[in-house]
Amino acid sequence: MNGVISNGFESWLAAPPGQLAGAGLDWLDDQRRVARERVREQGVPTSKTEDWRYTSLKGLLEQNFAQVDEAITALQPDDLEDILIPGLDSHRVVLVNGRYAPELSVLGDLPKGVRLGGLRTLLDADPDALRDRLNRIAGDRQPLFLALNTAGLDDGFVALFDRAAILERPIELIHLSVGMDEPRVAQPRHLVVLGDGAQATLIERYVSLGESLYCTNSVLEIALGRDAVLQHDRIQMESANAFHLTGLYLSQDTNSRYRGVNIGLGARWARTELVTRFRGEQAECDLQGLYLAGDRQLMDYHLDVAHSVPRCTSRENFKGILYGKGRAVFDGLVAVARDAQKSDAAMSNRNLMLSESAEVDTKPQLEINADDVKCSHGTTVGRIEPEMLFYLRSRGISAPLARRMLCLGFAGEIIQTLSAEALREHVSERVGQRLESAPLN
Amino acid sequence: MTSATAVDDIVGSEYEHGFTTEIASETFPPGLDEGVVRAISARKGEPEFMTEWRLKAYRHWLTMPEPAWAAVHYPKIDFQSISYFSAPKRPEDMPKSLDEIDPVLLDTYNKLGIPLEEQKALAGIAVDAVFDSVSVATTFRKSLAEAGVIFCSISEAVHDYPELIQQHLGSVVPHTDNYYAALNAAVYSDGTFVYVPKGVRCPMELSTYFRINARNTGQFERTLIVAEAGSYVSYLEGCTAPQRDENQLHAAVVELIAMDDAEIKYSTVQNWYPGDAQGKGGIYNFVTKRGDCRGARSKISWTQVETGSAITWKYPSCLLRGDDSIGEFYSVAVTKGRQQADTGTKMIHIGKNTSSTIVSKGISAGEGTQTYRGLVRIGPRAEGARNHTQCDSLLIGDRCSANTFPYIEVKHPSANMEHEATTSKISDDQLFYCRSRGLTEEDAVSMIVNGFCKEVFNELPMEFAVEAQKLLSISLEGAVG
Numbered sequence: 001m002n003g004v005i006s007n008g009f010e011s012w013l014a015a016p017p018g019q020l021a022g023a024g025l026d027w028l029d030d031q032r033r034v035a036r037e038r039v040r041e042q043g044v045p046t047s048k049t050e051d052w053r054y055t056s057l058k059g060l061l062e063q064n065f066a067q068v069d070e071a072i073t074a075l076q077p078d079d080l081e082d083i084l085i086p087g088l089d090s091h092r093v094v095l096v097n098g099r100y101a102p103e104l105s106v107l108g109d110l111p112k113g114v115r116l117g118g119l120r121t122l123l124d125a126d127p128d129a130l131r132d133r134l135n136r137i138a139g140d141r142q143p144l145f146l147a148l149n150t151a152g153l154d155d156g157f158v159a160l161f162d163r164a165a166i167l168e169r170p171i172e173l174i175h176l177s178v179g180m181d182e183p184r185v186a187q188p189r190h191l192v193v194l195g196d197g198a199q200a201t202l203i204e205r206y207v208s209l210g211e212s213l214y215c216t217n218s219v220l221e222i223a224l225g226r227d228a229v230l231q232h233d234r235i236q237m238e239s240a241n242a243f244h245l246t247g248l249y250l251s252q253d254t255n256s257r258y259r260g261v262n263i264g265l266g267a268r269w270a271r272t273e274l275v276t277r278f279r280g281e282q283a284e285c286d287l288q289g290l291y292l293a294g295d296r297q298l299m300d301y302h303l304d305v306a307h308s309v310p311r312c313t314s315r316e317n318f319k320g321i322l323y324g325k326g327r328a329v330f331d332g333l334v335a336v337a338r339d340a341q342k343s344d345a346a347m348s349n350r351n352l353m354l355s356e357s358a359e360v361d362t363k364p365q366l367e368i369n370a371d372d373v374k375c376s377h378g379t380t381v382g383r384i385e386p387e388m389l390f391y392l393r394s395r396g397i398s399a400p401l402a403r404r405m406l407c408l409g410f411a412g413e414i415i416q417t418l419s420a421e422a423l424r425e426h427v428s429e430r431v432g433q434r435l436e437s438a439p440l441n
Numbered sequence: 442m443t444s445a446t447a448v449d450d451i452v453g454s455e456y457e458h459g460f461t462t463e464i465a466s467e468t469f470p471p472g473l474d475e476g477v478v479r480a481i482s483a484r485k486g487e488p489e490f491m492t493e494w495r496l497k498a499y500r501h502w503l504t505m506p507e508p509a510w511a512a513v514h515y516p517k518i519d520f521q522s523i524s525y526f527s528a529p530k531r532p533e534d535m536p537k538s539l540d541e542i543d544p545v546l547l548d549t550y551n552k553l554g555i556p557l558e559e560q561k562a563l564a565g566i567a568v569d570a571v572f573d574s575v576s577v578a579t580t581f582r583k584s585l586a587e588a589g590v591i592f593c594s595i596s597e598a599v600h601d602y603p604e605l606i607q608q609h610l611g612s613v614v615p616h617t618d619n620y621y622a623a624l625n626a627a628v629y630s631d632g633t634f635v636y637v638p639k640g641v642r643c644p645m646e647l648s649t650y651f652r653i654n655a656r657n658t659g660q661f662e663r664t665l666i667v668a669e670a671g672s673y674v675s676y677l678e679g680c681t682a683p684q685r686d687e688n689q690l691h692a693a694v695v696e697l698i699a700m701d702d703a704e705i706k707y708s709t710v711q712n713w714y715p716g717d718a719q720g721k722g723g724i725y726n727f728v729t730k731r732g733d734c735r736g737a738r739s740k741i742s743w744t745q746v747e748t749g750s751a752i753t754w755k756y757p758s759c760l761l762r763g764d765d766s767i768g769e770f771y772s773v774a775v776t777k778g779r780q781q782a783d784t785g786t787k788m789i790h791i792g793k794n795t796s797s798t799i800v801s802k803g804i805s806a807g808e809g810t811q812t813y814r815g816l817v818r819i820g821p822r823a824e825g826a827r828n829h830t831q832c833d834s835l836l837i838g839d840r841c842s843a844n845t846f847p848y849i850e851v852k853h854p855s856a857n858m859e860h861e862a863t864t865s866k867i868s869d870d871q872l873f874y875c876r877s878r879g880l881t882e883e884d885a886v887s888m889i890v891n892g893f894c895k896e897v898f899n900e901l902p903m904e905f906a907v908e909a910q911k912l913l914s915i916s917l918e919g920a921v922g
Contacts, residue, residue, distance in 0.1 A: 054850075338839070338840070339839070351851070353851070353853075353854035353856070354854065355854055356854055357821070358854060359850075360849070360850075360851045361848075361849065361850045362849045362851075363846070363847065363848050363849065364845075364847060364860070364862070365844070365845060365846045365847070366834075366845040366862060366864060367842070367844045368834065368836065368843045368844065368864045369841075369842045370836075370839055371837065371838060371839050371841065371866045372839070372866055373836075373864060373866075374865065376861070376862060376863045376864070377845070377860075378859075378861045378862070379847070379859070379860040379861075380859050380860070381819075381849065381851040381856055381858040382856065382857050382858065383854045383855060383856075
């Protein structure tokens with residue numbers, strides 16, 4: 001089997017010219033080597049693989065993406081004008097095709113105890129700061145796309161917060177993709193570590209210049225210390241032709257708080273994996289999600305929340321709007337370990353179908369091994385209630401506008417959990433635009 | 442609270458129906474090959490088409506891998522160590538009336554609480570009692586015949602109604618369906634056949650009691666129920682099994698066919714031997730049950746109360762092919778000791794305006810493991826499909842597990858699909874409330890658990906509902922949250 005497997009992703013593994021970041025560091029070279037082996041020894045997932053039951057890799061494999069092998073340096077700060085969100089005041093970190101672009105980034109004044117920047121830069125300057133942190137949270141399991149990312153680990157974004165460090169303004173991480181001569185895959189690797197009591201807001205955005213074809217396979221590891229608080233907004237607006245894969249691996253210590261808002265609007269094929277591990281009691285994890293799957297678009301979400309210690313709380317609330325031949329997959333797992341008493345988990349996935357040929361496959365799962373827990377999940381799939389439409393139309397609102405209003409109302413619950421007003425407006429506007437162009441029936 | 446000791450009490454409670462009847466059986470030596478399949482067929486004097494069908498299934502079974510996806514754990518089954526045929530002695534001398542029945546057998550039924558002599562007096566239930574593999578007693582055949590209803594063992598049906606068998610057997614669960622269905626098709630020993638003609642409302646509730654008896658004998662029952670247009674039938678299935686040391690395989694297949702406007706109600710109380718406190722010796726219950734709502738406005742309803750078996754692996758399903766057809770699944774499953782249950786349902790919406798309801802209640806105690814695994818699929822032409830699913834788990838003790846794995850696939854926008862699941866324990870508040878009103882802890886628990894299951898018990902025929910409640914309270918004696 002090995003031969004077949006490697007073929008599909010061999011081009012992702014090809015080493016770029018020059019040296020990978022931190023080459024010569026034994027621990028890092030080892031991690032990359034092990035990951036490379038993991039890629040080669042595991043098969044390409046098929047519909048028989050439980051995690052890929054509803055998601056086909058065929059389209060992705062047909063593309064034969066090559067690794068990004070050169071940094072784009074021709075961009076000027078002015079080129080970002082259309083991308084920046086008016087009124088959003090942030091510490092800005094820009095990556096172009098997966099590479100840290102210092103000339104476009106505006107880090108601003110950082111308080112003591114906060115380090116932001118490119119992974120490669122930090123690996124050169126202070127590798128010991130990363131040694132025991134990189135690739136620790138994602139763990140040994142290394143599913144295919146995580147292993148691919150680790151095997152090619154070269155650049156990305158790093159935020160290190162010392163104990164009690166607090167950043168008032170949000171960090172804005174912009175993944176900018178620019179079309180190249182042939183389709184390329186960028187595999188940025190990010191690390192966010194918040195020490196005990198540290199607090200931050202991270203806004204992670206995926207955007208593109210033009211509607212080109214490319215692939216992003218990003219991995220983000222987040223470690224929250226005791227009492228740390230992180231608000232994390234992720235807004236995926238990749239090019240309409242892009243493939244988007246992202247894995248988020250989260251580790252939470254005692255009494256830490258994480259709130260993640262996942263907005264998925266772009267890409268023709270997008271898969272998001274969110275993996276949460278509680279390391280200490282009384283931690284809270286709140287995952288919100290909104291996705292729009294338009295014609296021939298696939299939005300695929302996989303949640304894996306493990307309550308391995310007692311007294312933690314998790315919320316998973318995902319909503320989707322589908323039209324045209326849009327497809328959505330929601331596969332959520334909440335697992336409560338033996339003795340993880342007083343765990344509290346609630347998972348919900350609600351879908352609004354606007355067209356005849358849309359499809360939703362949803363699989364909210366619970367694995368409970370302790371008795372004193374509060375766990376629930378709920379799922380709905382439905383269309384806009386005719387009564388609601390009638391109500392609005394009877395008040396003189398046209399049918400298309402009424403539908404849009406109802407959809408925006410449905411989406412609003414998630415949008416309002418975003419951290420900044422400017423961001424909420426930006427997302428609402430884009431959702432509105434998408435719905436306006438949607439062939440509603 | 443005394444939950445730890447209470448749970449120990451449950452685990453320690455002896456299996457009430459654990460006794461073995463001493464009857465000499467004519468049993469094939471263990472092992473399975475084409476010769477055995479042919480021999481079973483020959484012993485039963487089956488026509489050529491049946492032998493061929495069995496062989497086809499056997500050959501297909503050889504090509505299939507043993508399924509491993511269910512969340513259950515057990516030592517690998519050695520299919521060559523199982524005997525595939527056992528019949529009570531004197532098969533040529535099948536009893537014609539109650540008088541001819543072996544008194545030891547009758548005594549067994551009495552111990553099980555099914556006094557055949559009193560059947561007629563009992564609330565209109567005809568019993569086709571299956572003792573091991575060959576049906577030995579059938580009652581009420583005549584009054585059913587007057588209504589035109591055929592109710593007989595499947596071996597008899599193969600002889601007497603070969604065209605009906607040829608037409609319907611395997612049409613809902615083909616021999617290629619899954620590993621255990623293929624095995625069953627190859628070696629099925631006996632079972633029940635029910636045929637309700639057009640427009641007939643079956644005058645009584647039909648019932649079969651199964652009982653595994655001879656040691657080391659896999660039981661491979663096959664049930665086929667056909668309800669023609671506009672007919673109605675309610676079928677009751679219940680099982681108990683005597684205590685023994687080795688695990689026993691039970692791989693049954695049940696096929697239901699409902700034509701236009703027909704309704705089939707299938708109720709099960711399953712109380713096979715669950716194994717001892719170490720989980721040793723219980724029954725492996727790997728069952729394929731599927732109903733086909735073939736006609737418009739047809740309805741199939743599954744109700745099950747699962748308290749026994751070491752391992753339960755079954756998913757009574759409905760294919761909603763006819764427009765406006767209805768599928769229902771009501772289930773209570775109890776696992777205690779080391780019992781494992783992986784159960785649920787599939788509702789496949791194909792026709793227009795089809796609707797389905799799933800209510801699943803799982804109770805896990807001791808070191809029991811419980812998994813709800815279900816599929817709701819709303820096909821691209823299933824306009825106006827509706828589904829409501831409710832899965833609740835009740836955990837008693839901190840060593841048990843409850844999993845919920847629902848699969849929901851929706852391909853039509855007019856679908857109205859709702860799924861809810863909760864996991865909880867008996868709360869101290871609830872207990873305190875009941876106890877402050879003078880109830881003992883045990884009664885309070887029993888009351889709360891019965892309340893938890895009420896939605897399902899309400900669907901059972903009256904006689905079964907009584908038995909089910911009794912079973913439940915025996916199962917959970919002394920359990921405190």
